[in-house]
Amino acid sequence: MKTETNVSHELRSIFSTQLSIEIPTLDTDLLDTGLIDSLTMVDLLTHLENNYGFTVVMEDLDPEYFRTLQTIAEYVQRSCA
Amino acid sequence: MTHLLQRYATSQAATRPDAIGIIAGKRTLTYAQLEEQSNQLAHLILQSGCKRGDRVCLFLNKSPSAVVAMHAIMKADCVYVPIDISSPATRVQRIVESCRPRLILADSSAIKLLNAVLAELANNQRPVIGCMDSTAIETDECRSSFDASDLHHMKATAPDSSNGPDDPVHILFTSGSTGTPKGVVLSHRNVTHFIDWIREYLGITSDDKLSGHPPLHFDLSTLDIFTTISAGAQLHMVPAMANLLPNLMAKFIRDSELTQWLSVPSALTLMARSDAVGENDFPCLRRLIWGGETFPTPTLIHWMNRLPHVQFTNLYGPTETTIASSYYTVPKCPTDPLQKIPIGQACDGEELSVLDANLNAVPQGTQGDLYISGQGLSLEYWEDPNKSAEVFLTTGDTPSSGKIYRTGDLAYVGDDGLFYFLGRNDSQIKSRGYRIELGEIETAMNALGTLKDCAVIGVPTGGYEGTAICCAFVPETDDGVSPETLRSNASKLLPSYMIPARWLCFGSLPKTGNGKTDRRKIKELFESENTN
Numbered sequence: 001m002k003t004e005t006n007v008s009h010e011l012r013s014i015f016s017t018q019l020s021i022e023i024p025t026l027d028t029d030l031l032d033t034g035l036i037d038s039l040t041m042v043d044l045l046t047h048l049e050n051n052y053g054f055t056v057v058m059e060d061l062d063p064e065y066f067r068t069l070q071t072i073a074e075y076v077q078r079s080c081a
Numbered sequence: 082m083t084h085l086l087q088r089y090a091t092s093q094a095a096t097r098p099d100a101i102g103i104i105a106g107k108r109t110l111t112y113a114q115l116e117e118q119s120n121q122l123a124h125l126i127l128q129s130g131c132k133r134g135d136r137v138c139l140f141l142n143k144s145p146s147a148v149v150a151m152h153a154i155m156k157a158d159c160v161y162v163p164i165d166i167s168s169p170a171t172r173v174q175r176i177v178e179s180c181r182p183r184l185i186l187a188d189s190s191a192i193k194l195l196n197a198v199l200a201e202l203a204n205n206q207r208p209v210i211g212c213m214d215s216t217a218i219e220t221d222e223c224r225s226s227f228d229a230s231d232l233h234h235m236k237a238t239a240p241d242s243s244n245g246p247d248d249p250v251h252i253l254f255t256s257g258s259t260g261t262p263k264g265v266v267l268s269h270r271n272v273t274h275f276i277d278w279i280r281e282y283l284g285i286t287s288d289d290k291l292s293g294h295p296p297l298h299f300d301l302s303t304l305d306i307f308t309t310i311s312a313g314a315q316l317h318m319v320p321a322m323a324n325l326l327p328n329l330m331a332k333f334i335r336d337s338e339l340t341q342w343l344s345v346p347s348a349l350t351l352m353a354r355s356d357a358v359g360e361n362d363f364p365c366l367r368r369l370i371w372g373g374e375t376f377p378t379p380t381l382i383h384w385m386n387r388l389p390h391v392q393f394t395n396l397y398g399p400t401e402t403t404i405a406s407s408y409y410t411v412p413k414c415p416t417d418p419l420q421k422i423p424i425g426q427a428c429d430g431e432e433l434s435v436l437d438a439n440l441n442a443v444p445q446g447t448q449g450d451l452y453i454s455g456q457g458l459s460l461e462y463w464e465d466p467n468k469s470a471e472v473f474l475t476t477g478d479t480p481s482s483g484k485i486y487r488t489g490d491l492a493y494v495g496d497d498g499l500f501y502f503l504g505r506n507d508s509q510i511k512s513r514g515y516r517i518e519l520g521e522i523e524t525a526m527n528a529l530g531t532l533k534d535c536a537v538i539g540v541p542t543g544g545y546e547g548t549a550i551c552c553a554f555v556p557e558t559d560d561g562v563s564p565e566t567l568r569s570n571a572s573k574l575l576p577s578y579m580i581p582a583r584w585l586c587f588g589s590l591p592k593t594g595n596g597k598t599d600r601r602k603i604k605e606l607f608e609s610e611n612t613n
Contacts, residue, residue, distance in 0.1 A: 020564040020584065031325075034167055034577050038324050038351060038513075058355050063322040063329070 007073035010051075015069075018047050026069045036066055048072075054079040084246035084273040087155040089311040090115050091239070097287065097313050103145045104337075105293075105318035110145040112313065115152065121235035122153030122211075125227050129184055129209045133158035133243065136180045136252065138208070140164050140187035140195055143297050143318055146213045146229070148306060150186045151251075151297075155269075158244045159183075162252045162264070163297035166190065168576040170197035175261055176254050180463060181206065187225075188213040196222040246270035252463050253300055253400050256517045256579070258508065260524030264463030271403040274456040276307045278429045282408065283341065283368060283394070287313035290365070291341045292334070294319040294348075295514070300400045301372055305343050324348075327357035338365040345514030346376040347547050353383045360387055372396035372405060373514035374547050375502065378418050385414035397424035397502065398431075400516070401472070401486050403457030406431045407500055423499040424492070431455035433500055434485070435492050440476055443493075448503060451492040454485040510539035510548045515578045517550070522581065525574040526552060531562045534590050536598050537581060540607045551607040552581035555589055583607060 002010075008026050015021045021035055030036045036044065044066075045056045056079075065075040093102065094116035103110040131137065137154045139161055141147040154161040162180050164173055177185075177198055185208045187195050199207060199222045212218045212225035219225070250269045254262040285291070291309045293316045295301040309316040317337040323329040330352060334342060342363075349371060352358060369384065369391050376395065385393060398406035409425025427433045435449040436442055443449040452474075461469040472487045491503040508519040522537045534555040539548040556562045564584035571580050585606060591599040 016565050020568050022565045022569040036325070037577055038348070041325050042351060042354075058326070058328045058357060061326050061328060063325050066325070 002077075004070065004073045004077065007076055008069040011069050011072055011076070014047055014051060015044075019043055023069060028069070029067060030069070030072075031063060031067055041066065048076060048079075052076050052080055084270045085155070085242075085244060086250050086269050086272050086276075086307060087119070087152050089276075089307060090119065090152055093310060093313045100287065100313060101315055102310060102313070103148055103293075103316050103318065105145055106320060108145050110148070112310075115145075115149060115310075117237045118149045118232060119152035119156060120237055120239045121232040122149060123156035123240050124235040125211065125231060126153055126157040126159065126184060127240055129211065129226055131157055131159050131183045134248070135159045135183040136162050137184045137186060138162045138164050138177060138180065138182040139297060140166050140185055140191035141213060141297070142166065142188075142190060142321075143293060143295075143302065145318075146188065147297060148316075150213060151306075154186075155244075155250060156239050156242060158242050158248070160249045160251060160266075162254070163302075165296060165298045165576060166194055169573050170194055170201075171574055172262065172576065174198045174201050176264070177202070177208075178206070179254075179261070180252055180264060182208045184209045184211055186211045186213055187218065189216075189218070192218060192220060196220055199223050244269065246273070249460060251303075253298060255400055256509075256515075256521045258518040258520035260521050260528075262521075263465060263468060265400045266460045266463050267403055268460055271457050271459065272303060272307065274430055275403050275405065275428070276304075276311050279304065279405070280308050280312050282428075283308070283370070285309075285312040285314055285341065289314040289340045289367075290338055291316050292319055292337075292339050292343055293317060294324075294343060295345070295373075299373075299514070300404050301343060301345075301396075304396075304404050327352040327355040331357040331362065334363050334366065339363070340365055340367045341370065342366055342368070343370045343372075345373045346371055346380070347374065347513040349384060350377065350380045353380050358384075358387050361390065363388060363391070366391050368392045368394060370394045370396060372398075373516075374511035376422060378415055378420050378422055381411070381422060382415055382418060385411070389414075395422060395425060397500075398428075398453070398457070399486070399488050399490075401459045401488075402431065402453045402455070403459065406453045406455070406457055407433055409499065421501055423495060423497070424502045425499055427455070427500075428457075431457055433492075435494055435500070440474070445494045446496065448491055448493050450506065451488045451490040451500070451502075452485045453488060458484055458486055508539075510550070512539070512548045512550055513578055514547075517579055519550075522550065522552070522571075522575060522579050525571055525579075526554070526567070526581075528574060529567065529570050531557050531567070531570070533557045534587075534598075536590055536600060536603055538600055538604050538607060540583075540604055549583055549607075550579065550581045551583040551585070551604075553585045553587055553590055553603045553606070555587050561586065583610070585610070 093112040098113035210225045212228035215230045252264040257263040323333045393411040395409045396405035519537045526535045591602040593599045
């Protein structure tokens with residue numbers, strides 16, 4: 001079982017290598033800083049689906065899930081459970 | 082009605098004072114509140130030393146208080162300049178230095194940007210700061226001279242005004258090819274002429290509910306705010322979060338019971354792709370209006386099938402000719418996904434012409450340069466007579482002032498007499514509704530100091546992003562530089578919508594026979610990378 005911190009670090013590397021976005025820290029606010037916008041959001045969801053093997057249910061999404069790498073990690077773990 | 086843009090609100094406040102004009106989440110603004118608060122703020126603006134014709138920058142998100150601020154500035158006979166507060170400070174600073182505002186109206190969401198911009202301004206260039214929150218702004222760099230808690234001390238009647246319809250109402254800064262944004266100066270008459278026409282054409286009444294989506298520095302924002310107010314209708318501001326997730330946007334449209342929805346093709350394509358809208362969804366919606374870029378026909382077909390009760394209207398026009406110059410309401414759902422959707426016919430008071438290099442009309446069906454003249458024609462680029470002279474041309478055989486604007490767009494007139502857009506004749510692109518000069522991005526990339534050479538290319542995707550911005554680069558040193566570092570550094574100079582999405586590293590850029598960068602070849606490389 002991966003810990004949330006492990007997933008957070010993996011996500012940071014997904015942002016860097018697959019989206020070319022550098023995330024300074026695990027608790028950087030991705031929404032307020034504009035690092036995630038409507039376009040990167042779509043790409044991010046595709047990468048999450050491909051990397052973690054779950055299907056995103058659009059109706060269930062809340063922007064707050066994407067506030068930081070940690071909250072995304074929590075969302076990924078819930079979706080994979 | 083004299084042609085001053087602030088008069089619509091005054092007239093609604095007189096006839097329907099308690100009607101709600103603006104809604105943003107839990108915040109609402111009635112027409113009486115809009116009128117009274119903007120009168121009070123106008124007095125504060127005058128007290129802070131502003132004189133007729135002075136510029137006032139808005140460091141504000143689109144919000145009810147931003148609409149109050151715009152009206153107050155107009156009532157003080159000043160000119161408002163909306164600033165994109167998500168842009169990096171260096172870019173905003175160039176705009177502030179160019180328009181030299183006497184006053185900046187800001188709120189707490191822009192403090193960081195405000196500090197960064199003010200820190201770089203010489204003391205004698207520093208504007209007065211007014212805060213639209215009820216608590217003052219106090220930081221090392223700035224201290225607000227007044228805030229919203231001072232409003233109720235002020236007179237609730239409008240100050241005397243001597244502006245006329247041909248005085249400037251706002252300056253909208255757009256991307257400039259040499260790296261410096263250029264300011265389009267529009268008059269009260271330019272804007273009220275368009276608003277009066279579009280309200281009648283769309284049949285907007287006080288029963289309508291419109292979406293308020295584009296940010297203030299985008300000229301389509303003028304359309305939603307002032308069409309709503311001129312009709313005494315309701316403007317529902319789209320929450321920032323709804324921009325991120327198509328399902329939230331769909332819920333917002335349903336819950337607000339919007340009747341008129343103004344959007345851009347990139348957002349509509351994203352929503353279609355995520356299947357966020359059901360069959361016969363949005364029962365209250367009467368019309369969907371799009372502008373800013375080409376709407377791919379397959380996506381239009383998706384929308385028209387999903388929403389058969391809705392009319393679909395395309396608006397076309399550059400900022401320089403005021404919001405839109407032509408329109409086309411799609412008569413029935415296209416059957417062929419390859420069918421071209423026209424930009425239509427000229428709006429009332431405007432004239433579109435397709436001309437050759439000698440400014441002679443080309444025959445019907447022949448490609449040429451698109452020129453626009455008429456009531457919407459901008460006064461000029463702000464303090465830039467050279468750039469103005471390049472595109473605002475004087476000819477002998479056009480109506481009105483004899484001035485025509487060279488749009489840089491290529492077009493032809495079809496057998497149906499309608500205008501069809503073909504593309505650009507320069508390096509300007511449209512990406513996600515934003516108008517972008519690739520030269521501005523190249524200038525920024527070269528300024529990073531880590532590249533020996535670079536070329537920024539627009540590659541049409543046919544997908545949700547419209548045109549993808551692609552950067553081919555040659556690192557300065559053998560150690561190389563990664564796309565994520567370039568992206569991160571570029572974000573200090575460029576707004577996020579201008580940052581390249583795709584990157585290719587070269588030892589040297591491909592050249593043509595005469596030694597110029599081979600942009601066609603680079604574009605092909607990006608296109609083949611896309612399909613592989």
